[in-house]
Amino acid sequence: MILPGNNAPSIAKAADSIRAGRLLGLPTETVYGLAADADNDAAVAQIFVAKGRPADHPLIVHVADAAATAHYAADTPDFAQKLMAAFWPGPLTLILPRQPGVAQAAAGGNPTVGLRCPSHPVAQALLQACATQGVWGVAAPSANKFGRVSPTTAAHVAGEFGEELLILDGGACSVGIESTIIDCSRGQPVLLRPGAITPEQVQAACGLKVLQKEELSTLEKQAPKASGTLDSHYAPRARVRLMDAAAMDQGAPLMLAEASSAAGPVLGIWSHKPLALSDTRCLWQAMPVDAAQAAQQLFATLRALDAQGVSQIWVQTPPATPEWDGVRDRLQRAAY
Numbered sequence: 001m002i003l004p005g006n007n008a009p010s011i012a013k014a015a016d017s018i019r020a021g022r023l024l025g026l027p028t029e030t031v032y033g034l035a036a037d038a039d040n041d042a043a044v045a046q047i048f049v050a051k052g053r054p055a056d057h058p059l060i061v062h063v064a065d066a067a068a069t070a071h072y073a074a075d076t077p078d079f080a081q082k083l084m085a086a087f088w089p090g091p092l093t094l095i096l097p098r099q100p101g102v103a104q105a106a107a108g109g110n111p112t113v114g115l116r117c118p119s120h121p122v123a124q125a126l127l128q129a130c131a132t133q134g135v136w137g138v139a140a141p142s143a144n145k146f147g148r149v150s151p152t153t154a155a156h157v158a159g160e161f162g163e164e165l166l167i168l169d170g171g172a173c174s175v176g177i178e179s180t181i182i183d184c185s186r187g188q189p190v191l192l193r194p195g196a197i198t199p200e201q202v203q204a205a206c207g208l209k210v211l212q213k214e215e216l217s218t219l220e221k222q223a224p225k226a227s228g229t230l231d232s233h234y235a236p237r238a239r240v241r242l243m244d245a246a247a248m249d250q251g252a253p254l255m256l257a258e259a260s261s262a263a264g265p266v267l268g269i270w271s272h273k274p275l276a277l278s279d280t281r282c283l284w285q286a287m288p289v290d291a292a293q294a295a296q297q298l299f300a301t302l303r304a305l306d307a308q309g310v311s312q313i314w315v316q317t318p319p320a321t322p323e324w325d326g327v328r329d330r331l332q333r334a335a336y
Contacts, residue, residue, distance in 0.1 A: 002154050005122035005168040015129035017166050018043075018138060023050060025143050025157040026062075026126060027170025028118040030091050030178050030195070031150040031299065032157045033062070033140030037130075038072075041105035044139050048105075050161060053146040058108035058226065059139040060093050060116050060179070064127035071136045072113050074099045079206040080184040086205035089119035091179040091196045095226060106139035112185050114226060122170035142178065149236050149306070149334070150299045152176055176296035177326050181226050182210070190215075192226040194325035196295065233333040234299070236306035238268065240335040242317045245271060252277050255312070268305030271316035283308055287316055291323040298327055302334065 003010035005027060014024050018035065021043040026035040034050060036043035038061040048055045061072060066084045069076055073096035076084075080094050098113040107113045115137075118124065130138065142150040143157040151157045154169035180195030182202055190211045191199050199210035243251070252267060252275050259266045259281070266281040274284050285301050288294045305313050315331055318324040 001163060001165075002158060002167045002169050005125075005170040010168060011122075011125045011129050014126055014166060014168050015133060015135075018126075018130050019133045019135055023047065023165060024126075024138075025154065025161070025165055025167030026123055026138070026140055027120050027154070027168060027173065028062070028123045028140070029120045029173060030118070030175045031152055031173055032143045032154065032167075032170075033138075034143040034157075034161070035062070035126075035138040035140040037135050038062075038103045038106045038137045038139040039135070044103075044105040047139060047141065051141065051144070051146045053141065054108075055105070056108040056110075058110055058112075058114060059106045059141045060114040061103055061106055061137045062123065062127060062140050063115055063117050063137040064124065064131050065089075065117060068131075068136050069096070069115055072099055072102055072115055073097060077184055077187070079189060079208050082206040083182065083184070083189075083202060084117070087197055087201075088117040089124065090117070091119075091175050092116065092202075093179045093181045093193075093226075095181065095183040095185050095192065097185050103137075103139070112183075114181065116179055120170055120173075122168050126168065147233055147235060149234055149302050150178065151303075152296075152299050156300075156303060172296075172300070174296065175292075176298055176300075177330055180326070183226070194329045196292065196326055198322045198325065200322055232336040234302075234330045235334045235336075236302045236313065238306050238310050238313045240302070240313050240315060240331065242315050242331055242335050244317055245273065248314055248316070249276050251314075252279075252282060256281055259311075265308045265310045266312075268308065268310040268313040269315075270301050270305070270313065283310060291318070291321075291327060294318070294324075295327050298330060 093116040152173040180197040181193035183190040
């Protein structure tokens with residue numbers, strides 16, 4: 001059941017559902033989440049089952065404000081507090097040492113917990129309504145089957161889990177890719193997943209150099225587990241390949257010739273300019289030159305091309321610049 005998110009009765013119904021231990025499709029500015037009471041281990045277990053997600057792969061807990069971190073985090077270092085002040089509400093997740101006895105299932109049994117305060121008005125309304133019922137936060141990974149393309153509309157969520165799931169409709173997600181994840185559990189910020197907020201912005205806000213995962217050997221051998229960091233992730237049914245425009249122009253005629261007996265669409269293209277080739281079996285979508293716009297359209301484009309039944313989706317390799325890191329990360333995992 002899809003309910004309008006900008007409607008007080010819908011928010012009340014959704015909060016009651018969370019309090020009762022049921023699952024909810026929740027819009028955020030990044031992607032839609034499959035939400036449950038983060039402190040209700042039985043409810044959280046339903047998320048893992050519904051998604052087909054390993055139970056030791058942690059979920060991000062969404063909170064209404066920074067004050068709720070004290071319930072979940074055993075320690076919030078000064079630089080993490082600066083990041084909350086700078087970017088919350090917003091698309092930034094912080095990994096912090098977990099308070100014993102809270103969000104055990106949501107954290108996948110790990111000693112750390114990922115916390116985020118979303119800026120989407122529907123998510124904020126839901127979290128505040130939940131707080132009045134004693135729910136400190138909701139665990140909410142992307143509302144899709146594990147490893148598949150994340151949803152950015154309520155219809156995407158319904159397509160994944162059916163109409164029996166209660167879903168709040170908040171429109172299309174404005175950011176479109178999952179949050180930046182910064183590990184704050186080791187005394188210095190470490191980037192675990194790129195997103196809309198860049199390491200340069202994080203460093204400017206907290207005054208500390210942001211380390212990459214590859215640099216962790218100087219601190220610890222193993223980073224905390226975090227959501228969305230597996231090598232293969234965000235993948236449609238069709239095979240995703242990254243290549244430059246010239247390789248697309250050269251390779252498309254060969255692929256279509258090999259599929260000469262196919263009557264329907266065979267190849268999906270997401271690139272800045274159309275191919276030189278014109279063939280009805282080749283479907284082209286324009287890739288924005290702006291990184292933020294490309295991020296907003298990324299998952300919806302992969303879903304749309306996949307729905308046409310193409311066997312491969314070719315994507316123009318994004319520029320190797322910081323603002324494209326989040327898009328490039330998702331595409332590399334989709335193509336893994």
